[in-house]
Amino acid sequence: MKKNVSDTLQALHNGDILTLSRLISYAENNDSYVDKVLAKVSYQSDKARVIGITGSPGAGKSTLVDKLAVVLSQKGEKVAVLAVDPSSPFTGGAILGDRIRMVRATENKDIFLRSMASRGALGGLAHAVLKAVRLLHAAGFNVVLVETVGVGQAEVDIVRCADTCLVVLVPGMGDSVQAIKAGILEIADIFVVNKSDREGADSLERDLIMLLGLVEYDEKDWRVPIVKTIASEGEGVSKLVEKISLHQAWLLKSEFARVRKTRVIQDAILQFASQALLEKLVEKKNKKIQKLVQLCIDKKTDPISAAKDLLK
Ligand SMILES: Nc1nc2c(ncn2[C@@H]2O[C@H](COP(=O)(O)OP(=O)(O)OP(=O)(O)O)[C@@H](O)[C@H]2O)c(=O)[nH]1
Ligand SMILES: [Mg+2]
Secondary structure, three states: OOOOHHHHHHHHHOOOHHHHHHHHHHHHOOOOHHHHHHHOOOOOOOOOEEEEEEEOOOOOHHHHHHHHHHHHHHOOOOEEEEEEEOOOOOOOOOOHHHHHHOHHHHHOOOOEEEEEEOOOOOOOHHHHHHHHHHHHHHOOOOEEEEEEEEOOHHHHHHHOOOOEEEEEEOOOOOOOHHHOOHHHHHHOOEEEEOOOOOOOHHHHHHHHHHHHHOOOOOOOOOOOOEEEOEHHHOEOHHHHHHHHHHHHHHHHHOHHHHHHHHHHHHHHHHHHHHHHHHHHHHHHOHHHHHHHHHHHHOOOOOHHHHHHHHHO
């Protein structure tokens, strides 16, 4: 398929799914062909939106994403789903569980579903996801749902590129307020209390209300809402869609949103630049790196000093 870039670009703009899928694979494999294509894609699609969904394993994210995708698609949006798993670097992208759980969305041929995993390449998954999102926008998908497991740095990096970020919590799974790290509070635009059919949902909600009550809001700030859902029954999903729309309307008119966008773009630039630098370093200084590794093993230096030495 790696013929000429403008043919590929044309196919992508025409929404050719095979081309799109292959380009996303190139992004995962850190193949530079995708960069050549992306370089020609303009950032015009301002109406395109990215919704990030994160939360602990088994919280019901995929079930929720599935239902959200269907509702949004029924509203006439062109929806794509990226199911990202930062914790499985070597599985090569296929997350069987997600494939099985998302039967409903995948049956709907208008919804594009793709699992992504890091293939152990340098730089990691966040870059590949950023690229995939741009590819999807270029292919005409105006809503991209990005599901990612967990709440570590890798996940935060991934959902940071989202316009609206949902954090899914469930009762009785250690998702108590004590367990909610500051990082999560920072990234959450909407809290979802899923599995509300379970005991403890009300008290989790109360805890969240209390926690959010500690945040000082400015008049123009977005107030993080809490939406209770039973994803498996589709309950609360339309309310959630409503809150997402409200958040996105707020984004369009708020100064904060502009600041946030600036930050996201700056992050993206720096991430791509640091990846490129790192690759160059490894390529040019491989011998020296190996030498430094050995010196560390022999306790003749330490990684921090070695890093400084490498950059000399
Ligand atoms: N009781 C109850 N079960 C639910 C609800 N939502 C999802 N589940 C079930 O919870 C299990 C996990 O759901 P998933 O959607 O796969 O969760 P996930 O967060 O995507 O899981 P990972 O991707 O593995 O982290 C499945 O068996 C779902 O059917 C809910 O609202 N109530
Ligand atoms: Mg899942």
